[in-house]
Amino acid sequence: MEIEVLGGLSVRLPTRSLRLGTPKQQAIFAMLVLQPGRLVPVDDLVDELWSDYPPRSAVANVLSYAANLRRTFESLPSGGCAVVRQRNGYRLDVRPELIDVFRFESDRSAGREALAAGRLDQARDLLSRALARWRGPMLAGIPLGPVLTARAVAAGEERLVATELLAEAQLRSGRDDLAIPLLREVVARHPLRESAYVLLMRGLYERGDTAQAPPARRAPPPSALRRTAPIGSRP
Structure with a gap:
């Protein structure tokens, strides 16, 4: 079952x-x-x-x-x-x-820990598996009251964080070709999400392609991109 x-x-x-x-x-x-x-x-x-x-x-x-x-x-x-x-x-x-949401949370947490420890291959595998569990918006098609709405919003945020963690793992593995499309999609849907935008700019900067960055209210300077702490190292 x-x-x-x-x-x-x-x-x-x-x-x-x-x-x-x-x-x-x-x-x-x-x-x-x-x-x-x-x-x-x-x-x-x-x-x-x-x-x-x-x-x-x-x-x-x-x-x-x-x-x-x-x-x-x-x-x-x-x-x-x-x-x-x-x-x-x-x-x-x-x-x-x-239950798929609890397996997602377990894989996401393990992926974060692997990323923080520098186990990049394991982090990519775990985070990719976590994100693959999503088939669409949480509880799509049923009426959501206050509790289910709050839970769906929280899960959606966890999905975005997992996407950023996977992009971070790809960037640290030298796979900007995989990280940048992930981040472009997040930024397109959430244009004010600074964490995803900074990661995207970092990937483009490391590839020497900042001219292709999406517009933003405030673009961080290159020095800030170099100083950005890996997501996996944050508490």
Whole structure:
């Protein structure tokens, strides 16, 4: 079993993908997936689905969605994941390593450590693998309330940091031909992201191609580019 949130929400089985029900039912499942093993109170689930004006049937609807999910996972021939009712809420019994966002975070952290230690080949492998887990925006296609929105925004930032770390590893390996396209894409989508712009300018400067730098409000001088500390060495 593999649970994916880095793109649309899905549960992949060896021979098929699991049907997770309506968008609101999928949002309930996403809340549980992103907090594996932790109790998520029914009130939190209601607030996520109806943050402003929950209907009178809100609690009953959440209980119905959760019951549907419980039956879905109970019907599977093999274990590995279960929706459990506990006191005033639910928890998802699943190993975090079965969820792509937690594998992404593990690879990204290990890649940062490898980069800081100067193990450039290992850093490139780990960070490339971390980024390859993304298939699109996190939880694309389901309604996001305040908790899921904040988690998606945070994950998007982690994705940008991982991209910059990979570009840093490529630059330090002399592979500016691989780093510069990555950084151009980040800067095109996030023109005010200074960390990516400085890395891009550094790569272009080292290649002697600063004339091809994208416009920016403030371009750092060449001396600053030489002094820029590697991302992997930052705390």
